[in-house]
Amino acid sequence: MNHLSFYWLADNHQALMQSLKSEFSELVEQSLKTGRISLPPLPAAVARIQQLCTKESTTVSDVADCLIDDPSLAAVVIRIANSVVFNRRNITCNDLMTAVGRLGIIRVRDIVTAQAIEQLKHSIDLSSECNKMLASSAHNARELGATMLLVTETFKTLAPKEYDYLKDEKALLVGLLADIGLFCLVNEYHLYLERGNYLHEDIAMQVFQSRCSSISQFVLKNWGFDLDFQEVASNQELQSPQHEVRYLDIARIASHLLMFRKRDDAIAEHEVELNAEGAEVLFELSNLSDHDFNEKLRSAILSSGF
Numbered sequence: 001m002n003h004l005s006f007y008w009l010a011d012n013h014q015a016l017m018q019s020l021k022s023e024f025s026e027l028v029e030q031s032l033k034t035g036r037i038s039l040p041p042l043p044a045a046v047a048r049i050q051q052l053c054t055k056e057s058t059t060v061s062d063v064a065d066c067l068i069d070d071p072s073l074a075a076v077v078i079r080i081a082n083s084v085v086f087n088r089r090n091i092t093c094n095d096l097m098t099a100v101g102r103l104g105i106i107r108v109r110d111i112v113t114a115q116a117i118e119q120l121k122h123s124i125d126l127s128s129e130c131n132k133m134l135a136s137s138a139h140n141a142r143e144l145g146a147t148m149l150l151v152t153e154t155f156k157t158l159a160p161k162e163y164d165y166l167k168d169e170k171a172l173l174v175g176l177l178a179d180i181g182l183f184c185l186v187n188e189y190h191l192y193l194e195r196g197n198y199l200h201e202d203i204a205m206q207v208f209q210s211r212c213s214s215i216s217q218f219v220l221k222n223w224g225f226d227l228d229f230q231e232v233a234s235n236q237e238l239q240s241p242q243h244e245v246r247y248l249d250i251a252r253i254a255s256h257l258l259m260f261r262k263r264d265d266a267i268a269e270h271e272v273e274l275n276a277e278g279a280e281v282l283f284e285l286s287n288l289s290d291h292d293f294n295e296k297l298r299s300a301i302l303s304s305g306f
Helices: 013-021 023-034 044-052 060-068 071-081 096-103 105-123 128-158 168-176 181-194 201-222 227-234 247-261 265-269 276-286 290-304
Strands: none
Touching (some): 023 201, 044 060, 060 071, 096 105, 105 181, 128 181, 128 201, 168 247, 201 227
């Protein structure tokens, strides 16, 4: 199966073989092996929060104080803390301490990282082709995250007690960050072109497709995200399953649904292992009209505060 972030691409084996032999692909591979892939440039507050999350002594107050230095990010955290997805008890909070306490330190890190990456994809000024790829990535990340949220909600509706361990907000965030390595690849591509080289965009996309999963996992691991995030980014099992349905399964079902909606020919080769409830989830969501399905995705994003 292709990496989740590239579910909209048809396979092109000839172009892939060309890309694997290209100088650019070799440079990317070498950067990955040596750990020299450039990480996305995060705002100072986000980088500081990531550092704080690695320390056991970090408190809610420490994270709230960090957010005060970035008013726009602080407003995002408060808005998301009051959203339907993250505020199940429907109790409004108006201050950072309460918002961070409600969300939890790790979840705040996840939120501000996802928000920063989405803004970066829309605001960074590279070439027109690179900007277009990043804007498309931002759209597809939202689509995957929203679909994972929708799949998770459907599992929990069918069997609330059995799937209570699945968290709607985590499913959304896992999807939003699944292709984070694409930013690194697009930036490398831009620098490659800036140095006077040439690589056709179609071949570059094949390089991205073949390397995105490895680099996405590298970035998430480097930033301290747990194995659920890394599994979805890499599209492979990295831990012994504690439950019958994991976030990787949720992502694969979501990817299958999106391929089905887009009439992607590659769906014929896309296999998903399902239990009884998983089959029912896939059946239920596949039988929605395109209008109803898209409205549910739109509602999922709006209800999350993103």
